[in-house]
Amino acid sequence: MGVVLSRVSNSCRGASREPVDTCQTVSSISDREVNSTDSDNSFIIPVQTKVCESEEVLVPALPVTAYVERGYVTPQQVYNLLNAEAGQPALHDPYYILILDCRSVERYKENHLVTARACVTVIHPQLGCLISCVQLQEFSIILLYAEEGCSPVGSVAARADSPDLQRCFFQLSALGMDPVILQGGFSAFHALYPFLCTPHMVLLEPERRVLTIYPSEILEVTLYQGSAPQASDYRIIKNLHITHVVNATADCPDAFPNMLRYLRLRLSDDGQQDLVEALPLASRFISAALRGDPAGRVLVHCSLGRSRSSAITLAFLMEHRCWSLLHALRWLKERRACTAPNVNFLRQLLTYEEQLFGSRLTSLDDIRL
Incomplete structure (x- = not known):
């Protein structure tokens, strides 16, 4: 034809x-x-x-994607991770993704990514990891985020902008994990996908099963x-x-x-x-x-x-x-x-x-x- x-x-x-x-x-x-x-x-x-x-x-042309700093994932990538499906929605599995909110507890209580935990409940700034390495290894993805930020991991700017996130990132890395950071932080994600943010804690499988799973975003x-x-x-x-x-x-x-x-x-x-x-x-x-x-x-x-x-x-x-x-x-x-x-x-x-x-x-x- x-x-x-x-x-x-x-x-x-x-x-x-x-x-x-x-x-x-x-x-x-x-x-x-x-x-x-x-x-x-x-x-x-x-x-x-x-x-x-x-x-x-x-x-023929080649697909072109925006540059993403090493160790980061974009809000669009996180959107698709949260809505991934393989037989059933991946988010229904409590060990699919561990999301750690590295902001203050007050900001976490106001609003956070769906299924996120306050990082102080998992990683303590002084005491280290509060859950075992065995448990951490059960997660397919570990995602961290602060309020904002996209400076290179470990840089002076990153440590100044989000010291708790950087501390958490390197603690997890030292434990053999491979965490990733949300580019632009909570503010960037919330600006695009406010409907995937909530003030409620959603952790257990029954709670996850009532979550709305959205279509995949193919073009932003x-x-x-x-x-x-x-x-x-x-x-x-x-x-x-x-x-x-x-x-x-x-x-x-x-x-x-x-x-x-x-x-x-x-x-x-x-x-x-x-x-x-x-x-x-x-x-x-x-x-x-x-x-x-x-x-x-x-x-x-x-x-x-x-x-x-x-x-x-x-x-x-x-x-x-x-x-x-x-x-x-x-x-x-x-x-x-x-x-x-x-x-x-x-x-x-x-x-x-x-x-x-x-x-x-x-x-x-x-x-x-």
Whole structure:
């Protein structure tokens, strides 16, 4: 299938000529059609769409991430850690992540990251560790944070800004742990994700099981990927300021048709599902939403948020970030570890990659999950 890439920025394009065939393609649907809806405010894939070849191709680009000081993790990374899923939400496991609030007890009581503990209950400035090394080793992740700060670990500035955090960091390191620090501290995280902060202490498994698990953030505060239950949770939609939804399920209804803009794809997660029309249509819908005035926020979902939604997200990253399938998949899995498009979808994404870039950049062996 040829694709007319009329909505891709010039920085991603290679030398091109005007297409010799002027027939309409899936991805050349006009803005008027993309922004119109049917009676239930959903977008439906056309039953038949003529496809033609285009000579216009993209130039591959590499993902670029902001520099993060050694020993630090960004607020966005912490958001995705708190909402990670692998069979079930990781946060339901009391030994998944140990979060230590290295501010004053008073500030901790006012508000803190969900499931955080005051560091003085675990690490005492003079006495050292109050829980055994064996217990510490049971945690997959140990996260520390102060009120602010992102100076290099151990530097004079860091010790001056957050002495308790630095002391805690090196105490844990001396015990064989590998702690990480929240870049920008509590203030940076709270500015982005106040709904993941609480004045209440949440530690035990029963308390954790009632926590709201949010969709993964794929592109910062713009593109999210998750499950059907998350797409039907008004609290999640409101807190993330979602404006557009790609519903890639076969039978889950659009939850808020009078409030949000929907693209309804009705896909099945099997070896026979054809994505030839869905991929460019979804990419165009997402791009139009993110480039709107004001810019929208998009949630892509299927039933579990693993296969169909991943295929849609990958296609968008390939077309509108000019990333190969391999780089797009690496980016996605770093932000949503449960990403698992089925082999049929992977093969179709490889074909889509070849259509976008004019040649195959990734092999199935590179990306087989």
